[in-house]
Amino acid sequence: MDAILLQILNGLDKGGAYALIALGLTLVFGTLGVVNFAHGALFMMGAFCAVGFNKLLTLQSVTIDPSQTTPWGSPMEVRQPYVEAWLGESGKFLVDYSVPAAILLAIPVMLLFGIAMERGIIRHFYKRPHSEQILVTFGLAIVIQEIIKHYFGANPIPQPAPAAFRGTAAVGELIGLGNGLPYPWWRLIYLFFSLSIIGAVFAFLRFTTYGMVVRAGMRDRETVGLLGINIERRFTVVFGLASVVAGVAGVMYTPILPPDYHIGMEFLVLSFVVVVVGGMGSLGGAVLAGFLLGILQSFASMNEVKAIIPGIDQIIIYLVAVVVLLTLPRGLMGRAGVMEE
Amino acid sequence: MSNIIVTRRGLLRTGALSGLALAAPMHFVRGAYAQDKMSCNVPTGDTVTFGFNVPLSGPYADEGQDELKAYKLAVKHLNGEGDGGMLPTFSSKALKGSGILGKKVAFVSGDTQTKADAARDSAKRMVEKDGAVVITGGSSSAEAVAVQSLCQDLGVIFMTGLTHSNDTTGKDKKRYGFRHFFNAYMSGIGLGPVIGEAYGTDRKAYHLTADYTWGWTQEESMKAATEKLGWQTVKAVRTPLGIGDYSQYITPVLNSGADVLILNHYGKDMINSLTQAVQFGLRDKQVNGKSFEIVVPLFSELMAQGAGEAIKGIYGTANWDWKLTDPGTKAFTQSFGKEYGTPPSQAAHTCYVQALLYADACERAGTFYAPEVIKALEGFDFDGLGNGPTLYRADDHQCFKDILVVQGKAAPKDKFDLLEVKKVIPAKDVTYDAKIFGGDLGPADAKKC
Numbered sequence: 001m002d003a004i005l006l007q008i009l010n011g012l013d014k015g016g017a018y019a020l021i022a023l024g025l026t027l028v029f030g031t032l033g034v035v036n037f038a039h040g041a042l043f044m045m046g047a048f049c050a051v052g053f054n055k056l057l058t059l060q061s062v063t064i065d066p067s068q069t070t071p072w073g074s075p076m077e078v079r080q081p082y083v084e085a086w087l088g089e090s091g092k093f094l095v096d097y098s099v100p101a102a103i104l105l106a107i108p109v110m111l112l113f114g115i116a117m118e119r120g121i122i123r124h125f126y127k128r129p130h131s132e133q134i135l136v137t138f139g140l141a142i143v144i145q146e147i148i149k150h151y152f153g154a155n156p157i158p159q160p161a162p163a164a165f166r167g168t169a170a171v172g173e174l175i176g177l178g179n180g181l182p183y184p185w186w187r188l189i190y191l192f193f194s195l196s197i198i199g200a201v202f203a204f205l206r207f208t209t210y211g212m213v214v215r216a217g218m219r220d221r222e223t224v225g226l227l228g229i230n231i232e233r234r235f236t237v238v239f240g241l242a243s244v245v246a247g248v249a250g251v252m253y254t255p256i257l258p259p260d261y262h263i264g265m266e267f268l269v270l271s272f273v274v275v276v277v278g279g280m281g282s283l284g285g286a287v288l289a290g291f292l293l294g295i296l297q298s299f300a301s302m303n304e305v306k307a308i309i310p311g312i313d314q315i316i317i318y319l320v321a322v323v324v325l326l327t328l329p330r331g332l333m334g335r336a337g338v339m340e341e
Numbered sequence: 342m343s344n345i346i347v348t349r350r351g352l353l354r355t356g357a358l359s360g361l362a363l364a365a366p367m368h369f370v371r372g373a374y375a376q377d378k379m380s381c382n383v384p385t386g387d388t389v390t391f392g393f394n395v396p397l398s399g400p401y402a403d404e405g406q407d408e409l410k411a412y413k414l415a416v417k418h419l420n421g422e423g424d425g426g427m428l429p430t431f432s433s434k435a436l437k438g439s440g441i442l443g444k445k446v447a448f449v450s451g452d453t454q455t456k457a458d459a460a461r462d463s464a465k466r467m468v469e470k471d472g473a474v475v476i477t478g479g480s481s482s483a484e485a486v487a488v489q490s491l492c493q494d495l496g497v498i499f500m501t502g503l504t505h506s507n508d509t510t511g512k513d514k515k516r517y518g519f520r521h522f523f524n525a526y527m528s529g530i531g532l533g534p535v536i537g538e539a540y541g542t543d544r545k546a547y548h549l550t551a552d553y554t555w556g557w558t559q560e561e562s563m564k565a566a567t568e569k570l571g572w573q574t575v576k577a578v579r580t581p582l583g584i585g586d587y588s589q590y591i592t593p594v595l596n597s598g599a600d601v602l603i604l605n606h607y608g609k610d611m612i613n614s615l616t617q618a619v620q621f622g623l624r625d626k627q628v629n630g631k632s633f634e635i636v637v638p639l640f641s642e643l644m645a646q647g648a649g650e651a652i653k654g655i656y657g658t659a660n661w662d663w664k665l666t667d668p669g670t671k672a673f674t675q676s677f678g679k680e681y682g683t684p685p686s687q688a689a690h691t692c693y694v695q696a697l698l699y700a701d702a703c704e705r706a707g708t709f710y711a712p713e714v715i716k717a718l719e720g721f722d723f724d725g726l727g728n729g730p731t732l733y734r735a736d737d738h739q740c741f742k743d744i745l746v747v748q749g750k751a752a753p754k755d756k757f758d759l760l761e762v763k764k765v766i767p768a769k770d771v772t773y774d775a776k777i778f779g780g781d782l783g784p785a786d787a788k789k790c
Contacts, residue, residue, distance in 0.1 A: 006592040014586060071663065071671075072678025076755075154402035156612050158649035168622035182595065184620040187588070256620070257585050258612060258647060262398070266585050301589035303578060313589070314581060 002172070002180050007298040009171065013187040013256075015294025016194030020249035021267050022274040022286035023201060024242035030218045030281035031235045034122055034137070035130050040268030041141040042243050045113065046106050046250025047259035048148055051157050053102035057083050057095050097162045099255055106247045114243025118236050141264065149261040156258035161186040186255045193252050197245060198287055204241075205283070214238055218281070273317055277324050279334025289332055293317050380711035380787035381496040382474040388447040389440070389709065391416070391696065392473030394464050394488060395502065399455025400583045400609040401480035403643045404688035408478050408502050409450060410681055411689035415696035418676070419446045426676040427697060430669040430725040435704035442703060449473060453484050455583075455608075460484035461491050468497050468790060474709055475500060475699050480608070480688055482506030482555035489518035496788025498711055500695035503660075503688040505607070505639055507558035510739035511778025516785045517711070519718055519738045521698065521731075522691045525559040526773060527744050528638045528658040531766040533566030535746045536656055540601065540634050542570050547599035548577035549590055549614060551606050559605040563638050567603075575599040580606070580614070587614040591621050600628040603636045611637060612647035619651040643686045645749060645759035652749035652759065659745045661690045661727050662762050669727040684757050694726045698733070712785045729768065736775035738782070742768045 025039045060079035068076035083091035094101065121140060125133045160166065165185040172181035205211035217224045217231045224231045250259070257263065274293055278285030299305060300316035312319075324331060384390070393412045396405035418426040421438035428436055440446055449471040451463030460479060467473040476492055477500035479485050485504035492499035493515040501509060501520045505528070510520050546567050550556040556579070564574050575597050580590050591614070594602055602623060606614045618624075618635055626633035640657040663674045663684040673693060677685040685693070702717035703709050719735035728742035746764040753759050 003593060003596055006595065007589065010588045010592055014588065070678060071684060072675040074678070149398075154398065154406060155643065156609055156647050158612075158616065158647060158651075160649065166620070167625070168620075182622045182626075184622070186620065256617070258616060258649075260609065263585070266583075298589045301593075303576065303593055306578075 003302065005171070005181055006183065007302060008295060009181075009183050009187070009191075011295030011298035012291060013191045013194075013294075014298065015291035016191050017249060017253055017267065017290075018271055018274050018294050019287045019290025020194050020197060021246055021271040022278065022290050023198060023283060024245045025271055026275050026278065026281055026283055026286040027201075027242045027245075028239055029275070030283070031214060031238045032118075032122065032126065034125065035133050036122070036242075037134050037137040037268065038117070038141040038144065039137075039242070039246055040264030040266075040271070041144040042110065042114070042246040042264070043250040043253075043267055044148065044259065044261065044264030045144060046110060046247030047254050047263055048152060048250075049106035049109055049247060050099050050102040050159050050251045050254045051152060051259060053105045054095070054098040054159060057081070057098050059083075061085065099159055099161060099251065102251050103248050106251045107244055110243040110247030111240040114240035115236055117243070118239035122239065123232075123236075141268075145261045145264070152261065154260060156260040158258040159254035161189075161255035165189060184256075190252055190256060194249065197248065201241070201245060202283070210234065210237075270317060273321050277321050277331055279331030281335060282331065282333040285331055285333030292332075293320060296320060378708075378710045378713075378787065379789055380709075381790035382468060382472045383709045383711075384444055384472075384474060387444055389442075389444045389703075390471060390473050391446060391448045391699075392464065392467035392471065392476040393448055393450040393478045393692075394453055394460060394467065394476050394484075395450065395478040395692075396455040396460075396480050396484070397452040399453075401455045401503075401607070402609075403647070404480035404503055404608060404641070404686065405453070405455075405478075407643065407686045407689040408480065408692040411677065411685060411693040412448065412450075412478065412696055414677060414680055415693045415700075416446050416448055419696070419700050423680070424672075424676050427669050427673050427693070427726055430672050431697065431701070432724040433701050433705065435701050436697065441700045442707070442709065446700070453479055453481075453488075455481055455484070457481075457483040457487035461487045464488045464491055464499075465495075468492075468495050473497070477695050477699065478502040478692055479504060481553075482509055482558075483553045485509050485518075485520075486513045486554060489513065489515045493517045493783055494788075495790055496711055496786070497790070498699065498714060500699050502692050502695070504555070505559065506555040507562065507778050508554050508780075510737045510780075511558075512780040513554075514737050514739075514778075514780040514782055516715060516738075516782040519695070519698075519733065521695050521733075521740045522687075523658075523660045523742075523744045523771070524739065525555070525562040525638070526778075527766075527771040528559065529562035529566035530771050530773075531658050531744050531746050531764075532563070532636070532638055532656065533570055535764055536567070536634075536636055537570040539656065541631070542572070544570075544572040544601050544631070544634075545575045545599045545629065546572050546601045546603050547575045547594050547597055548603045548605055549587070549594075550577060550579050551582055551610055552579040553582055555607065556605045559638055560603075563603055563605065563636075567601075572601070580610075583610060585613055587617045588621070590614075591618050591623070594618075594623065595621065595626075598628070600631050601634045601636060603638065605638060607639055608644065609647070611640060611644050615648050615655070616651045640747070640760075641687050642684070642757070642759055643688070646756070648749075653751050655749040656763070657747055659747045659760070659762075660687045662687065662745055662747065662760060663690075664758075664760075664762060665727065665745075667725075667727060667729065669725045673727060690727060697726070698723070710787065712787050715785050731768070734775065736782075737778070737780070739775075741772045744771055 058081045064075045065078045168182035171183045274289045278289030301313040395408045417423045453460035464476045479502040482504040485501045499518045550560040637657040645652045706713040706717040721733045724730045731742035747760045750761045
């Protein structure tokens with residue numbers, strides 16, 4: 001029983017990441033009709049906002065200690081972070097909470113980057129075939145990756161969660177199942193964080209006038225335009241919003257997986273499968289498929305399952321995609337007419 | 342009728358002068374006779390080209406970048422630039438810092454992407470298009486086995502980089518392949534007694550293993566070593582290379598009854614699996630009345646940097662460490678540190694040494710003709726390159742030397758001081774019969790590419 005509950009939790013937190021990335025992907029596809037292969041790179045950029053913010057907070061004063069030398073004979077450098085020197089305990093607290101605090105940096109950075117990307121590159125490919133959109137966005141992803149690699153190196157850079165959340169939570173006690181079920185605090189936080197972001201995006205689209213116009217534009221772009229609404233500008237903002245969602249998902253994922261320049265690509269392919277299984281252009285479908293595939297992937301990794309079907313953990317997602325598309329060609333919640341012209 | 346009078350003295354004098362005249366060019370062009378025998382890419386100009394085949398992307402990219410730095414340093418030293426590095430400490434004095442056999446060393450490099458097929462493509466390009474006479478580098482056994490096989494077919498010597506699988510110099514060994522790095526079997530022999538002493542003999546181990554040649558042999562060797570101690574193997578689970586999130590593989594460990602997790606992972610995979618195992622609270626657990634322990638049979642300073650806090654107290658093995666105090670290590674660390682501002686990794690060390698060993702073998706053989714260079718490397722005894730007296734065994738082209746048991750340092754004094762050398766395992770303790778891993782070196786016949 002414990003093993004099953006643990007795999008459900010695993011699937012939910014993994015699914016949370018899939019759902020967040022897929023949500024942004026499908027939002028962009030649903031509004032702009034663009035297949036954005038650079039979306040994984042936006043997740044990676046978010047993760048590096050956390051890395052960059054941490055580096056900023058840990059900028060150090062360097063003094064030379066002539067009494068010590070390095071093994072290669074240079075004088076030893078003694079370093080102290082400015083923030084700690086200036087703010088004392090508050091500075092240490094700020095450094096400790098650098099990952100969640102980096103969200104404040106990631107939101108404007110990702111919003112501006114998303115808008116610039118849409119205005120600078122993506123808009124020129126609206127009326128071009130999907131194959132060209134894929135090529136240009138994939139190329140852009142590689143450029144972003146290489147820039148990050150140049151400045152931050154190829155090594156994963158560990159970003160610890162705040163000290164208070166580094167241990168494990170006794171989930172069994174929390175849900176009244178007695179002792180056991182230890183699960184990392186930060187993964188639980190990530191799960192709640194992803195649910196909150198998903199809820200916020202849905203609320204924005206459902207309950208605000210801006211969101212209503214966007215939804216209307218997704219249904220019938222021309223008619224909304226004829227009503228005198230500048231739908232293109234709103235879609236640009238939606239692109240920025242999708243970038244922010246991917247970015248903050250990346251920021252909060254860093255304590256789970258030390259980020260490197262390639263982390264976005266690792267999620268991108270799976271997220272596309274999630275979008276297709278959920279139904280192209282369906283926001284609810286993307287979220288549902290994200291969690292569903294995350295959970296199925298976790299169960300497929302159980303030793304008991306692999307003993308019956310060896311290697312199933314490697315193919316389960318693609319197997320489910322094939323079955324879903326054979327039975328429901330538009331995906332779980334796909335709308336008629338999307339990518340069917 | 343001829344007036345020429347041939348005297349005995351005159352004949353002798355003419356004969357001696359003619360002999361001297363004919364022999365003189367052979368003296369000034371050392372190895373010229375041997376070079377009449379051509380093998381693939383034997384240089385004819387005034388430079389000799391090395392091919393550095395290293396992973397600059399993928400899970401082992403960090404090791405690859407450090408390897409390339411080391412190779413560049415080796416080229417400098419071979420050409421007489423810089424401080425000479427390990428040349429003065431090397432027991433063989435054939436290399437003078439004037440290139441190899443009078444030719445300056447040049448190089449080309451390629452990105453293996455930590456993939457066997459990409460590594461083969463890159464090596465092939467360097468041999469066929471760039472004229473590399475030797476291929477060296479790599480940070481994965483899958484790459485090493487693939488490139489070694491290619492080099493055997495092309496007739497180009499392959500000096501492996503970081504490869505730890507028993508297969509590289511075991512069942513997949515090749516006449517044209519040479520490994521300086523130690524292997525999984527040696528890790529098991531070295532690490533077994535140390536973890537037995539630290540954690541006792543009544544333990545239950547759970548293995549998570551990278552699903553390729555290195556992982557399999559590492560798992561096999563660790564199972565043999567721990568079961569010899571009396572430990573039980575609860576389960577051994579294979580994990581794909583480069584998956585990132587290991588949570589679904591770690592959670593089954595929690596309820597498996599195991600009290601030790603052995604992570605047969607390397608590079609970025611190890612950083613991720615270890616970090617996540619610690620996040621899941623494995624190291625805080627008490628199982629079977631004992632503290633849960635994690636063992637990583639092979640790790641390096643670069644991985645320790647990536648794993649951060651998680652590496653503290655973890656046992657593993659290493660081929661070499663920059664904190665050793667022998668003259669060769671000191672010279673190399675000094676040289677590398679001055680050039681790049683960081684101490685060298687074990688990947689950098691093994692690659693630097695391999696470049697020097699190949700160059701030295703050419704000098705000693707007096708030729709770049711591959712079969713002769715192979716002969717010069719086979720059975721070569723040397724010292725002064727950081728691991729004490731070392732033998733390049735002729736039977737399997739494996740180096741036998743001291744290896745290290747290391748532990749993640751609990752209180753590092755700076756960002757480079759992450760590992761502590763707990764024990765040096767002497768070469769004689771890790772030496773084994775070449776026959777146990779089978780394989781066949783194959784022929785050393787020269788090929789013209």
